[in-house]
Amino acid sequence: MKEYYDVIIVGSGAAGLYCALNLPERKRILLITKQEADQSDSFLAQGGICMLRGEDDYQNYFEDTMRAGHYENNARAVDLMIRSSNSVIRDLVERKVDFTRDETGNLMFTREAAHSQPRILFHEDITGKQITQTLLNEVKTKENIEICEYMTMVDLIEKDNVCGGIIIMDTENNVYPVYAEHVVLACGGLGGLYQNSTNFPHISGDALGIALKHQIQLEHMDYIQIHPTTLYSQKPGRRFLVSESVRGEGALLLDKNGQRFTDELQPRDKVSQAIFAQMEKEGSDCVWEDMRPLGKDVILSHFPNIYQQCLEEGYDPCKEPVPVVPAQHYFMGGIKVDLGSRTSMKRLYACGEADQSDSFLAQGGICMLRGEDDYQNYFEDTMRAGHYENNARAVDLMIRSSNSVIRDLVERKVDFTRDETGNLMFTREAAHSQPRILFHEDITGKQITQTLLNEVKTKENIEICEYMTMVDLIEKDNVCGGIIIMDTENNVYPVYAEHVVLACGGLGGLYQNSTNFPHISGDALGIALKHQIQLEHMDYIQIHPTTLYSQKPGRRFLVSESVRGEGALLLDKNGQRFTDELQPRDKVSQAIFAQMEKEGSDCVWEDMRPLGKDVILSHFPNIYQQCLEEGYDPCKEPVPVVPAQHYFMGGIKVDLGSRTSMKRLYACGETSCNGVHGKNRLASNSLLESLVFARRAADDILFGTKTEFRCTQVDIRQYEDREQILSEYHVAVRNEIERVKNSHE
Structure with missing residues (x-):
C-alpha cells in the first residue's frame, strides 16, 4: 500500500x-x-x-x-x-x-x-x-x-x-x-x-x-426500511431474506389459520406494517409465506437459493408455507449528495447503497457535461442558444447521458485529443460558457463516424447496402412494417422489418449554399408528409456563420465554431471587428449578413492569427489545408467567410424514446426533432444529441412494448422513376417549410 x-x-x-x-x-x-x-x-x-x-x-x-x-x-x-x-x-x-x-x-x-x-x-x-x-x-x-x-x-x-x-x-x-x-x-x-x-x-x-x-x-x-419477509429462525445472526420477487411471482402471506390478511404487492413498509399488526393480533412470532402458487418448476429455477435455505430450516416451500418475519434491511438516509454524488465536503463523494454522411463533416467536436458544477451552465447555454423553445426534458436527458456516451466512444477507441499527461482536452465554441467540447483535430465527426463504421463492418448481424434509396414506407393503420427501396437502375425492393429507424440526416441538399452533402435532401421528411407522420419546427433551419467563401460550385467548406472559440476574430473589409464572435450562431450570422449589406461585399474576414501557428496546425490542420487550397494562409492573413445553410433543428417529431407518431417507426439525428435544440442549435451539441437519441431508439426497440403488423401486399408498379419520386418529396418539403414560415407571420 x-x-x-x-x-x-x-x-x-x-x-x-x-x-x-x-x-x-x-x-x-x-x-x-x-x-x-x-x-x-x-x-x-x-x-x-x-x-x-x-x-x-x-x-x-x-x-x-x-x-x-x-x-x-x-x-x-x-x-x-x-x-x-x-x-x-x-x-x-x-x-x-x-x-x-x-x-x-x-x-x-x-x-x-x-x-x-x-x-x-x-x-x-x-x-x-x-x-x-x-x-x-x-x-x-x-x-x-x-x-x-x-x-x-x-x-x-x-x-x-x-x-x-x-x-x-x-x-x-x-x-x-x-x-x-x-x-x-x-x-x-x-x-x-x-x-x-x-x-x-x-x-x-x-x-x-x-x-x-x-x-x-x-x-x-430516520429513514430505515424494514423488509417484510425474512426467514424466521431462532438462530442468532444475520436474517435470511425471502425476496420480494417471490411475492411478485404470486406467493401469498397467510396468518396462523392459513388465511390471507393483506395485499402482498403493496410497498414494503405497508406490507411490514400489516405483518406486525397480524403478529400482534394473534400473539405470534411470525406469519407464513406460501410459495406453492408459483409451482415447483418456478421455485427451483428462479429461487433455488431460497429453496435450499428453507430446506435447511426444515421447511419445503414446494409443499408447505414457510415462516417469515420483518427485519431491518435498507437505509434510505445517509450522507447528503447531489446528482454528481458529491458531499458537502470538497473532494469527498458518496455513492451506493457509410463514409458519405454529414456526420463525417462535423469539425468542432462533441459536448459533454464536465461535472455537476457544469450542469446548470450547460443547460442554460443550450436553452439560451435555442431561444428557450427547447424541450427542457430532452435537454436534460442529453446532458445527463453525455458522460455515458463519451465513455462508450472512448471504449470503442475514438481518439479524442489528450494533453501531455493523457487527460482529455476540452475546447470552447461560441455561446458556451466554458470549455466542454472534446475534439480530434478539426475532423471530430470523421473520427467518431469512421470508428463506428469500422466496428459496424465487423458485425456479422449487420448488412450494409450502399447506393440504395428509400422511396416509401410499408405501413398499414399507422403501423410501420418496412420500407420500399430503389437502386440506381430503378429496381424496386420491398423490405419488411419489425422496426424501422430513420437516421437520414437533414435537408441541406435542397439549398444552393450548404455545408451538407447534396444527396442529404430531406427525403424522409417528404415520406413522412405523405403518410401524415407528425413533423415539428419545419422552418427551424440554422445558418452557419462562417463557411469558406468560394466562387466554385458545390458544398461549402465549414470553418468550425471552435476556431472562434479559441480566439479567432471577425473583421470587416477594413480589418475592424464588428461583432462578438462568441454569440450563438444565429446572432453571428445576422451580424455578418448586416455587415455584408452595409459594405456591399460578398463576404467578411476571419482572422485566425490570434490563435498562433502551433494551435492552427495542431488543432485545425484540415481547415488550414483547405484555406491554402483556396489561396489563403490563415497563419499569415485573414480568410474570407460567408454564412451558409448548415443544420436543421426541425424534423420528424419524436418523444424521448425516439418514437415517431407511427408505431414501430423511429427517427434520430438531424432527421428527427426531439426538441433539444429549440430554434437554434448550440455548437457541438449535434453529435451528442444524435448518439444519445440513437441509443434511446435502440433501447426502446430492445425493451419497449411490441406492436403487431398485419402484412400488406405492396404494389411496386407505382415506383418507376426514383428521381421523379424524390423530386416530388423535395417539392412537398419546400412547400411545408414555406407554409410553416407563413403561419408565423
Whole structure:
C-alpha cells in the first residue's frame, strides 16, 4: 500500500466496484474493505435490478418509485436513475453479467411488490452476487486498482472542509494515513447496528459517524426500511431474506389459520406494517409465506437459493408455507449528495447503497457535461442558444447521458485529443460558457463516424447496402412494417422489418449554399408528409456563420465554431471587428449578413492569427489545408467567410424514446426533432444529441412494448422513376417549410 493515490474508494460492494471500473486506467485507485472483498451487502441482494422497459414504461416506473417513497423522493434523482438504467444494464451485459433469459435468448423480467409491471432483471435468486462477483472479478484484473482487505477507515484527512485522504487501521490496530485527490465512500448501510437485520454485521454505519464528526451534511437519518419477509429462525445472526420477487411471482402471506390478511404487492413498509399488526393480533412470532402458487418448476429455477435455505430450516416451500418475519434491511438516509454524488465536503463523494454522411463533416467536436458544477451552465447555454423553445426534458436527458456516451466512444477507441499527461482536452465554441467540447483535430465527426463504421463492418448481424434509396414506407393503420427501396437502375425492393429507424440526416441538399452533402435532401421528411407522420419546427433551419467563401460550385467548406472559440476574430473589409464572435450562431450570422449589406461585399474576414501557428496546425490542420487550397494562409492573413445553410433543428417529431407518431417507426439525428435544440442549435451539441437519441431508439426497440403488423401486399408498379419520386418529396418539403414560415407571420 502506497501513501498517495488518485482515488480511494471505501467499500467493495457494487457501488464501489462500479465506480472503480468507470475511472480511467491511468488513475491509481485504492479500494479498501473491512472484511474480505466479497463480504458486502451487494452480494446478498436477491430480487434483481430494475430497468426502464421502453418509453411507454417511463411514467409508470417514475410513479411507482415516487409512490413507494411517499413522494418525498428527489424527482430529478429518480428521473436520472430511470433514464440511466438502460445504459447501466447494457454495460453490465457487456461485462458478462449473466441475467436470466428465455428460450429465445431475450432477457426475462420479473415483478416485485409495488411495481406496476415486470421490469426487473434477475439471475436466479442471487442477482446481487452475480453482478457484484462479476464486477469484483474484473476489478482484480486491473493493474491500477489495489484492493486492501481487513482495513477499516477510522477518519478522514481534511482541512478547511477539503478532503485529502483517509486514516485506516488494520486488525492489529496499526494506523496508516493514506492521501488521495478524491475519496469515495461506498461503505453500505448500518444494519450491523441492529439485532435483526439482513445485512452483514460489519456494515455498521462507520462513515456516518465520521461524517458527523466532520459536520458533513446528512439527510433523512430516520429513514430505515424494514423488509417484510425474512426467514424466521431462532438462530442468532444475520436474517435470511425471502425476496420480494417471490411475492411478485404470486406467493401469498397467510396468518396462523392459513388465511390471507393483506395485499402482498403493496410497498414494503405497508406490507411490514400489516405483518406486525397480524403478529400482534394473534400473539405470534411470525406469519407464513406460501410459495406453492408459483409451482415447483418456478421455485427451483428462479429461487433455488431460497429453496435450499428453507430446506435447511426444515421447511419445503414446494409443499408447505414457510415462516417469515420483518427485519431491518435498507437505509434510505445517509450522507447528503447531489446528482454528481458529491458531499458537502470538497473532494469527498458518496455513492451506493457509410463514409458519405454529414456526420463525417462535423469539425468542432462533441459536448459533454464536465461535472455537476457544469450542469446548470450547460443547460442554460443550450436553452439560451435555442431561444428557450427547447424541450427542457430532452435537454436534460442529453446532458445527463453525455458522460455515458463519451465513455462508450472512448471504449470503442475514438481518439479524442489528450494533453501531455493523457487527460482529455476540452475546447470552447461560441455561446458556451466554458470549455466542454472534446475534439480530434478539426475532423471530430470523421473520427467518431469512421470508428463506428469500422466496428459496424465487423458485425456479422449487420448488412450494409450502399447506393440504395428509400422511396416509401410499408405501413398499414399507422403501423410501420418496412420500407420500399430503389437502386440506381430503378429496381424496386420491398423490405419488411419489425422496426424501422430513420437516421437520414437533414435537408441541406435542397439549398444552393450548404455545408451538407447534396444527396442529404430531406427525403424522409417528404415520406413522412405523405403518410401524415407528425413533423415539428419545419422552418427551424440554422445558418452557419462562417463557411469558406468560394466562387466554385458545390458544398461549402465549414470553418468550425471552435476556431472562434479559441480566439479567432471577425473583421470587416477594413480589418475592424464588428461583432462578438462568441454569440450563438444565429446572432453571428445576422451580424455578418448586416455587415455584408452595409459594405456591399460578398463576404467578411476571419482572422485566425490570434490563435498562433502551433494551435492552427495542431488543432485545425484540415481547415488550414483547405484555406491554402483556396489561396489563403490563415497563419499569415485573414480568410474570407460567408454564412451558409448548415443544420436543421426541425424534423420528424419524436418523444424521448425516439418514437415517431407511427408505431414501430423511429427517427434520430438531424432527421428527427426531439426538441433539444429549440430554434437554434448550440455548437457541438449535434453529435451528442444524435448518439444519445440513437441509443434511446435502440433501447426502446430492445425493451419497449411490441406492436403487431398485419402484412400488406405492396404494389411496386407505382415506383418507376426514383428521381421523379424524390423530386416530388423535395417539392412537398419546400412547400411545408414555406407554409410553416407563413403561419408565423
